[in-house]
Amino acid sequence: MWPCGAEALVEAAASPADLVLASIVGTAGLAPTMAALEAGCNVALANKESLVSAGELMIAAARKSGATILPVDSEHNAIFQCLAGGRIEQVRRIILTASGGPFRTMEAEAMARVTPAQAVAHPNWSMGAKISVDSATMMNKGLELIEAHHLFPVGLDRIEILVHPQSVVHSLVEFIDCSTLAQLGSPDMRIPIGSALAWPDRMATPCAPLDLAGIARLDFEAPDEARFPATALCRAAIAEGGARPAQLNAANEVAVAAFLAGRISFPAIVDTVKRVLDTEAPPVPASLHDIFSVDAASRAAAQHFVDQLEHV
Numbered sequence: 001m002w003p004c005g006a007e008a009l010v011e012a013a014a015s016p017a018d019l020v021l022a023s024i025v026g027t028a029g030l031a032p033t034m035a036a037l038e039a040g041c042n043v044a045l046a047n048k049e050s051l052v053s054a055g056e057l058m059i060a061a062a063r064k065s066g067a068t069i070l071p072v073d074s075e076h077n078a079i080f081q082c083l084a085g086g087r088i089e090q091v092r093r094i095i096l097t098a099s100g101g102p103f104r105t106m107e108a109e110a111m112a113r114v115t116p117a118q119a120v121a122h123p124n125w126s127m128g129a130k131i132s133v134d135s136a137t138m139m140n141k142g143l144e145l146i147e148a149h150h151l152f153p154v155g156l157d158r159i160e161i162l163v164h165p166q167s168v169v170h171s172l173v174e175f176i177d178c179s180t181l182a183q184l185g186s187p188d189m190r191i192p193i194g195s196a197l198a199w200p201d202r203m204a205t206p207c208a209p210l211d212l213a214g215i216a217r218l219d220f221e222a223p224d225e226a227r228f229p230a231t232a233l234c235r236a237a238i239a240e241g242g243a244r245p246a247q248l249n250a251a252n253e254v255a256v257a258a259f260l261a262g263r264i265s266f267p268a269i270v271d272t273v274k275r276v277l278d279t280e281a282p283p284v285p286a287s288l289h290d291i292f293s294v295d296a297a298s299r300a301a302a303q304h305f306v307d308q309l310e311h312v
Contacts, residue, residue, distance in 0.1 A: 006031065014039040019197065022047045023072070025130070026253055027295050030054055034288055040065035044196035046072035048147045049253075053246040054291045055150035069151065070196040075144055076151055077192035078170035078183035083152070086175050091154045093174040096144055097164040098223065099123065101136040104165060108227045114266035116259060123165075133256045137269055138223065142234025143252075146245050149238050156239055161231055163221045168210065186210055230270045233277065243282040243294045250298035251276035258306040268309055275305045 006028075013020055013032035020036040021044045022029055029047035034054070036043050038061050045051070051058060062069055071077050075096050083091070102121055103111060120132040127135070134140035141161055148159050162172075167187040174180040185191045186208050194205045225232045237244040255272040258264045264272065276298055285291045 010035045013041075017041050019044055019070075021072070021197070022050065025049070025128070027053060027250070027292070030288060030291065034058060034061060037061040037067045037069070038065055040067050042068045042070060044070045044072050044193075046193075048073060048143050049249050051147045051150045052143050052249045053295065054285070054288060055146065055245065056241075057285070057288065057291070059150050070199050071147075071151060072189075072192055072196045073144060073147065074185075074187075074189065074192045075171045076148060077195050079148065079152055079173055081183045081195065082171070082173040082181040086173070086181075088152060088154060090175050090177075091152070091173055092158065092176050092178070094148060094152055094154055094159045095172040095174065096141060096148060096159065096161050097167070097169050097171055097220075098138065098141040098161055099135065099167045100163040100165055100221075100223075101138065103136055104163065106227075108267075111227070111266050116262065119259070119266060129260055130253070130256050133259060133269070134252070137230045137266070138228035139230040139234070139252055139270065139273075141223075142231040143249070145231065145234055146238045156235065161223050163223050165219055166215060166217075168212075168215060168218055184210055230273070233270065233274060237277060240281070242284040243290075244277060246285065246291050246294045247276055247282070247298040248273055250295045251302040254299050254302035254306065264306055264309050268306075272302055272305050272309070276301045 009032040014035040020041045022033040022036065023046035024032065026049050030050050030053060033043060033047060033050045037058060071080050079094055102118060102123055103114065119136040120129045122132050122135055131140060145159055145161060149156055169182050169184050172180050172182040188207045190205050190207050194203050197203065223231055234248065237248045251273040255264065255269040259266060259269050279301060282294050285294060
């Protein structure tokens with residue numbers, strides 16, 4: 001009998017290949033991505049939840065097999081491209097840019113009335129509902145900070161977030177000589193996908209060339225962690241390490257689903273994640289089995305908090 005479902009995904013991912021593109025959403029992508037890395041396949045990674053939940057295990061697997069992880073997220077792909085101009089030990093700072101989402105200028109009090117339709121209407125990118133909500137809460141940028149911590153080991157204190165509403169500068173790398181390299185491009189995911197697929201070469205894409213004169217201005221501002229506390233929550237989770245990032249990711253998936261279903265308010269998404277992280281930390285995961293156990297327990301805890309909020 002031919003394997004099917006999750007078993008077939010793992011078998012396919014571990015098959016000999018020049019490159020495996022890992023783009024299954026959420027923790028469902030963990031096992032096949034790990035299988036590809038353990039098999040020594042280069043992985044173009046579009047599933048940030050894999051590194052958020054099991055980053056240490058996946059980086060260790062890639063190091064052992066000699067596989068290369070090629071980031072597909074626009075921000076991490078930008079950093080990867082910028083690092084072609086220098087070595088990781090020469091980096092002073094890595095700066096992840098964030099659009100700020102659709103509520104960048106909204107007062108905190110007004111966010112309690114935000115609807116799912118408003119939250120999924122990203123001003124620059126065309127994305128799925130879950131990642132659009134993550135962008136609106138800035139949780140997506142926090143998850144990307146955790147991902148960058150694993151991909152580019154410069155130290156957590158050297159990874160910063162900068163709000164850039166136009167989404168033209170996708171990230172920056174500052175080197176020890178104070179030179180700063182930035183990767184610019186239209187907000188079109190075909191560009192970083194093409195970069196990963198063609199690496200170490202480049203391929204032509206059908207994307208629109210960047211028209212800086214037409215854009216006319218590029219704005220930058222510091223993130224407001226009082227109105228958008230998700231990034232600070234993510235930084236604290238990866239600083240503590242262990243199972244905390246896996247807890248955070250699982251709780252966020254449950255909370256976002258509850259918001260999209262109209263069960264909780266927009267601010268309650270991050271509040272739910274925080275409540276899960278305020279519980280006792282599980283043991284440090286030593287395997288994917290441990291990660292899945294943490295994931296299941298954290299989802300149950302988040303669901304419990306959602307149920308409480310819904311009945312208040």
